[in-house]
Amino acid sequence: MNNEDRLIDQHVGELISGFVDGELTQQQRQLVSLHCEQCTQCGENLEDMQALRTRIGKANLSEMGEDKWRETMDEKGVQTSRSIGWLLFIAGMVAVAGVILITFLFNDEIGTGMKFILAAVYGGLLVLLYSVLRQRMIERKTDKYKDVEI
Amino acid sequence: MKKSDMKQQLIQLGNGAHALATQMLGNTDDAADAVHDAIVKVLKKPDAYNANNGPLKPWFMRVVRNRCIDLIRRRRPDGADVNELCESAPGPAGVLEIAQRDQALQLALSKLSSAQRQIIVLRDYLDLSYAEIAEIQEIAQGTVMSRLHRARLALKMELNRHE
Numbered sequence: 001m002n003n004e005d006r007l008i009d010q011h012v013g014e015l016i017s018g019f020v021d022g023e024l025t026q027q028q029r030q031l032v033s034l035h036c037e038q039c040t041q042c043g044e045n046l047e048d049m050q051a052l053r054t055r056i057g058k059a060n061l062s063e064m065g066e067d068k069w070r071e072t073m074d075e076k077g078v079q080t081s082r083s084i085g086w087l088l089f090i091a092g093m094v095a096v097a098g099v100i101l102i103t104f105l106f107n108d109e110i111g112t113g114m115k116f117i118l119a120a121v122y123g124g125l126l127v128l129l130y131s132v133l134r135q136r137m138i139e140r141k142t143d144k145y146k147d148v149e150i
Numbered sequence: 151m152k153k154s155d156m157k158q159q160l161i162q163l164g165n166g167a168h169a170l171a172t173q174m175l176g177n178t179d180d181a182a183d184a185v186h187d188a189i190v191k192v193l194k195k196p197d198a199y200n201a202n203n204g205p206l207k208p209w210f211m212r213v214v215r216n217r218c219i220d221l222i223r224r225r226r227p228d229g230a231d232v233n234e235l236c237e238s239a240p241g242p243a244g245v246l247e248i249a250q251r252d253q254a255l256q257l258a259l260s261k262l263s264s265a266q267r268q269i270i271v272l273r274d275y276l277d278l279s280y281a282e283i284a285e286i287q288e289i290a291q292g293t294v295m296s297r298l299h300r301a302r303l304a305l306k307m308e309l310n311r312h313e
Contacts, residue, residue, distance in 0.1 A: 013299060014295050014296045014298075014299035014300075015295075016299065017295055017298050017299035017302060018280075018295045018299075021273065021280070021295075021298075023279070023280050023295065048306055049302055049306075052274070052302055052305065052306060052309075053273075053274050053302075055255065056255065056270060056271075056274035056275055057274055057275065057277070059252040059255050059275065060252055061169035061172065061173075061252065061256065061271065061275055062165040062166070062168040062169040062172065062178075062181075063178065064164065064165055064168050064178075064182060065165075066161050066162065066164060066165070068164065068182070069160065069161045069164030069165075069185070069189065070161050072164075072186050072189050072190070073157050073160075073161070073189070073193070
């Protein structure tokens, strides 16, 4: 085996993949073509690599359909519209509560004592609600097991 | 790129990205989550993609691959090497889910290392160029051909063993 043949023999191995993928220079392509015509083993290797590439290209390595990814996009749209819905709902409820509060406070038909009692009841409920929400928020931030998957 | 065009392209890229993520994460459900997260992330900041730097496909595959690496690191947050961690291939259930007719191919793929599975999917399944693969895998372009060739030889050997 002369030096040129040895060089061809050393390099044609991975060049076969480059040849199949169309990633070689013109000179390299000629080298591989000539070598594979003469060398049965490399010729077979080239055919095998081409067949393998075609097989993988036609294979189905994911069972998901395009609809799955379309749903992912829709999901984001749904989330946005839901957020807008909640925002409008909460803003409306705050406005209604404000109107009721003002009407209640400036209603002369209700005595001061009754106003105080009702204010204490609803005020207490609001404080309790705030307390629970605050506790939940703290737990959510500090719970080290929150990401544990069961 | 218009967001609507990007959405359309991402829908088409979803399956390929899922195949890549499956090879990295070892199961189809985690892979679907990874692709979902990647899509949400991309659509949240569509300006992060610059069309002047190349097509969306390799860029998106890199986002998916990075997301998979994050998930793998979360599974084992002890600083172990990512390439060692993602050695797990899809198990029998995952193999069955993917496709009965390609079961032999999937089984043979599962015998390869994660890096070999990834490079085969990137080139032969997703049809990316060596330059794009080098960018996604953060390796030199000259390394792609030799790694790919070794991976194909290993796959051929495994297929011969199973068929």
